Amino acid sequence: xxxxxxxxxxxxxxxxxxxxxxxxxxxxxxxxxxxxxxxxxxxxxxxxxxxxxxxxxxxxxxxxxxxxxxxxxxxxxxxxxxxxxxxxxxxxxxxxxxxxxxxxxxxxxxxxxxxxxxxxxxxxxxxxxxxxxxxxxxxxxxxxxxxxxxxxxxxxxxxxxxxxxxxxxxxxxxxxxxxxxxxxxxxxxxxxxxxxxxxxxxxxxxxxxxxxxxxxxxxxxxxxxxxxxxxxxxxxxxxxxxxxxxxxxxxxxxxxxxxxxxxxxxxxxx
Amino acid sequence: xxxxxxxxxxxxxxxxxxxxxxxxxxxxxxxxxxxxxxxxxxxxxxxxxxxxxxxxxxxxxxxxxxxxxxxxxxxxxxxxxxxxxxxxxxxxxxxxxxxxxxxxxxxxxxxxxxxxxxxxxxxxxxxxxxxxxxxxxxxxxxxxxxxxxxxxxxxxxxxxxxxxxxxxxxxxxxxxxxxxxxxxxxxxxxxxxxxxxxxxxxxxxxxxxxxxxxxxxxxxxxxxxxxxxxxxxxxxxxxxxxxxxxxxxxxxxxxxxxxxxxxxxxxxxxxxxxxxxxxxxxxxxxxxxxxxxxxxxxxxxxxxxxxxxxxxxxxxxxxxxxxxxxxxxxxxxxxxxxxxxxxxxxxxxxxxxxxxxxxxxxxxxx
Numbered sequence: 001x002x003x004x005x006x007x008x009x010x011x012x013x014x015x016x017x018x019x020x021x022x023x024x025x026x027x028x029x030x031x032x033x034x035x036x037x038x039x040x041x042x043x044x045x046x047x048x049x050x051x052x053x054x055x056x057x058x059x060x061x062x063x064x065x066x067x068x069x070x071x072x073x074x075x076x077x078x079x080x081x082x083x084x085x086x087x088x089x090x091x092x093x094x095x096x097x098x099x100x101x102x103x104x105x106x107x108x109x110x111x112x113x114x115x116x117x118x119x120x121x122x123x124x125x126x127x128x129x130x131x132x133x134x135x136x137x138x139x140x141x142x143x144x145x146x147x148x149x150x151x152x153x154x155x156x157x158x159x160x161x162x163x164x165x166x167x168x169x170x171x172x173x174x175x176x177x178x179x180x181x182x183x184x185x186x187x188x189x190x191x192x193x194x195x196x197x198x199x200x201x202x203x204x205x206x207x208x209x210x211x212x213x214x215x216x217x218x219x220x221x222x223x224x225x226x227x228x229x230x231x232x233x234x235x236x237x238x239x240x241x242x243x244x245x246x247x248x249x250x251x252x253x254x255x256x257x258x259x260x261x262x263x264x265x266x267x268x269x270x
Numbered sequence: 271x272x273x274x275x276x277x278x279x280x281x282x283x284x285x286x287x288x289x290x291x292x293x294x295x296x297x298x299x300x301x302x303x304x305x306x307x308x309x310x311x312x313x314x315x316x317x318x319x320x321x322x323x324x325x326x327x328x329x330x331x332x333x334x335x336x337x338x339x340x341x342x343x344x345x346x347x348x349x350x351x352x353x354x355x356x357x358x359x360x361x362x363x364x365x366x367x368x369x370x371x372x373x374x375x376x377x378x379x380x381x382x383x384x385x386x387x388x389x390x391x392x393x394x395x396x397x398x399x400x401x402x403x404x405x406x407x408x409x410x411x412x413x414x415x416x417x418x419x420x421x422x423x424x425x426x427x428x429x430x431x432x433x434x435x436x437x438x439x440x441x442x443x444x445x446x447x448x449x450x451x452x453x454x455x456x457x458x459x460x461x462x463x464x465x466x467x468x469x470x471x472x473x474x475x476x477x478x479x480x481x482x483x484x485x486x487x488x489x490x491x492x493x494x495x496x497x498x499x500x501x502x503x504x505x506x507x508x509x510x511x512x513x514x515x516x517x518x519x520x521x522x523x524x525x526x527x528x529x530x531x532x533x534x535x536x537x538x539x540x541x542x543x544x545x546x547x548x549x550x551x552x553x554x555x556x557x558x559x560x561x562x563x564x565x566x567x568x569x570x571x572x573x574x575x576x577x578x579x580x581x582x583x584x585x586x587x588x589x590x591x592x593x594x595x596x597x598x599x600x601x602x603x604x605x606x607x608x609x610x611x612x613x614x615x616x617x618x619x620x621x622x623x624x625x626x627x628x629x630x631x632x633x634x635x636x
Contacts, residue, residue: 163355166322171369171420172343185359 031239038235053240062241065223070248071134072219073202076141080198081191083142084149089179091150092157093165103154109147118211125212132214140208145198152197156190157183192259200249220245272333272346272423272456273298274319279328281314288314290480291328296473299454301447302485303471305464306503310477312460313352316426319458320347332424343372348422350430352460354413356401362388362412363397366419373420387419390449406433411442418449425450425457431466443470464504468492476500494625498632501554501625507586507597509554509625516542516549525553525626529571529591532621538636547630554625560598562587563616564607570616575609585609589617 030038032049090096091103121140122131130136160183168178184191209219220241227238253260274296281289289311296302304312317323318330321342330337337345348369356365363384370380388397391411401409410433417425430446431439447470450457461467467474468488475485476499484496495501501509514527516534523539525532532553534542542551563570576595577588585602587609588595596617609615626635 161353161355163351163353164357166320166342167349167351167355167416168357168368169322169342170320170345170347170349171416172372174343177372182357188359 027239027242030235031243033236035234035236053236054244056234056237057240057244060237061218062220062223062244065218065220066245068134068213068217069203069219069221069245072137072141072217073199073248075134075138076145076202077195077198079138079142080145080149081195084146084194085153085184085187085191087146088150088153089157089183092154093162103150106147106150110144110151112144114144114205114207118207121208122211131212132216132218134217136212137202137205137209137217137219140212141202141205145201148201149194149198152194153187153190156187160186189259189262192256196249196253196256196260199252203245203249273331274424274456274458275331275334276315276318277329277331279315279318279325279330281311281318281323282326288480289318289325292480292482294475294482294485296456296458298456300472301450301457301459301470302473302475303467304458304460304475304477305462305467306477308462311480312462312477313428315477316349316428316458316460319424320349320426321345346423347426348417348420348424349426350410350413350417350428352428352432354401354409356409356412356416358401361398361400362393362404362415365401365412366416369416369420383419383421387415390418390445391415407435407438410434414442414446421453421455423456425455425459427457427459429461430459431461439466446470465506468504476503478503494634495554496634498552498554498627501627501634505556507557507599509556510560510596512553512555512594512596513629514551514553516546516551518543525551525624527553529594530569530619532619532624534624534626535622538626542626542635545628545633545635547628550629551635552627552629554627555596555619556623556625557586557597557599559620559623560589560596561618561620562589562598562600562605562609563618566616568618570618573615573617575611575613575615578609578611589615591617 029045031053032051033044033047034050034052037044037047087106091099096102121136125131125136164182164186165178168182169175173181203219204221205219206221206225210222210225213219213222224238224241224245227234227241274294276292276294279289279292280287292311292315294302294315304315306312314323318325321330321337321340324338332345357368360368366384366387367380370383375383384397388394391414393408393411393415396404396408396412401412404412410430414427414430417427427446431442434442443466459467459470461470464476468491471488473485474488474491476483476491478499483500484491486494486496491500491504495504495509498511502511512527514525514532517524517526522536523534523543525534566572571591573589573591573596575587576590579586579588580602581599583602584599585605586597586599588597598617627633628635
């Protein structure tokens with residue numbers, strides 16, 4: 001009975017995994033197919049793989065766009081985590097006048113629909129002469145990600161027993177040292193989780209990127225969308241580009257996976 | 271080395287006074303045990319001394335210097351927290367090194383101190399484990415070690431032995447006391463266990479609801495409790511209390527109770543009478559000052575044996591006298607007979623050990 005239950009559970013898990021992974025498999029396979037194989041009906045699963053799509057991708061503007069995406073996403077993440085953790089720590093540890101109101105206000109920034117601010121941002125950055133510059137997207141993404149980081153990280157700081165910080169203070173550490181040596185390491189799981197979300201959000205963002213960049217600071221999602229040409233869509237190139245673009249997040253997630261699991265199940269840490 | 275003095279210290283959390291004007295002096299090298307029921311403010315006293323809680327009124331002195339405004343890290347105080355407060359991502363060794371690194375000690379010195387402490391607390395194989403890989407008792411030893419390894423001027427210990435099993439508790443208690451005496455470091459030791467407080471303290475302060483009832487040597491606290499609360503809190507089993515009223519007959523002062531009449535010793539009579547706020551008093555007898563007899567003699571009071579609780583070589587007997595239940599305690603082999611449940615016996619009080627309290631104020635009357 002127990003064995004049967006377990007087997008059923010595993011079968012269900014495999015089914016769910018298959019449903020979620022099939023599109024990914026499709027993209028991976030597509031990226032190694034020729035145009036003819038791509039459009040074949042019924043689809044072919046066994047074929048002689050070609051690297052032509054990847055070669056094409058690297059010969060286009062795509063590497064530059066990936067570079068732009070990484071510069072913008074990494075900068076956004078670093079800034080958001082730094083400012084977010086400091087702000088969250090402040091809210092968590094000190095009594096601040098109007099704390100609840102301020103926190104809600106910060107969260108409300110996150111609720112802002114991007115489409116509502118595209119035009120104002122466009123005008124502001126045009127006036128400032130920042131259109132098609134990395135800094136424009138970094139600033140806008142920080143607006144969304146810092147508020148997210150503050151909220152997530154505050155939860156993690158709240159979980160840290162105050163006694164640990166008091167112990168460190170008695171041990172002769174100053175408040176900034178306590179923050180760096182005791183509180184931050186204890187919030188590792190939260191930092192990793194927040195960083196992943198910031199990174200994914202900044203890498204995937206399309207609407208603002210397409211509006212505020214044209215060529216120099218164009219990001220990969222925008223670039224890939226332009227594969228749809230008058231000559232039809234180059235699905236092979238699109239797939240290859242998507243795979244390459246997926247790698248940074250996958251690599252980072254694998255590196256911090258232990259912290260991530262703890263972060264996702266947060267509330268149970270101690 | 272340092273002395274500590276608290277002067278009228280009041281601590282308030284959200285309109286509630288946790289400490290209500292506490293005065294306490296701990297001399298250089300002394301071990302003061304703070305004891306009281308949970309929630310009485312013991313931990314708050316430690317936090318005020320450590321500088322983690324700021325009193326709304328009153329002053330804190332170390333070595334005669336006012337330290338109200340000195341931050342915790344500059345007071346040179348080591349503290350063992352009730353819930354250990356070990357850094358979870360550091361091994362035992364790293365936990366101990368953490369305060370030493372803050373003090374900027376050379377690596378060699380740090381290692382020497384850690385190794386000595388490891389030996390002292392028998393932590394050998396546990397030095398490279400993380401707190402979550404240790405049992406509660408072992409974690410507590412790590413916490414004690416982290417405080418000791420500092421060699422600070424003052425130790426504050428908040429229930430440092432609370433998580434140890436009974437045997438380890440007694441063993442560590444003696445070790446801590448010996449160590450404290452050898453090092454001569456001024457220590458404030460919080461416990462809810464009055465037995466532990468008496469065993470370890472040079473001086474015991476008994477607290478309840480934000481005030482200190484009495485400060486004195488363990489013997490003073492036991493022999494001459496200043497208030498009803500102290501009398502009831504210190505000692506196992508607790509003191510027996512009987513309600514009576516003061517009566518003067520001829521030249522003698524008596525306390526009259528429905529079951530007996532107790533003569534107040536002449537030496538105390540004047541004080542008792544002068545201090546009384548009314549005729550109503552409470553007389554206390556410690557269990558060991560109640561005697562049990564098989565046959566009536568003199569003014570012995572009839573009683574019935576209600577419960578028998580053997581405690582090693584001692585026997586704790588609950589006695590029913592009319593409506594009251596009293597507890598007496600005696601060495602089993604000195605009792606002279608084998609008490610049985612329900613047995614009719616006779617009770618006398620050793621009157622010279624009576625504790626007399628004013629019913630209205632709860633204060634001792636001599």
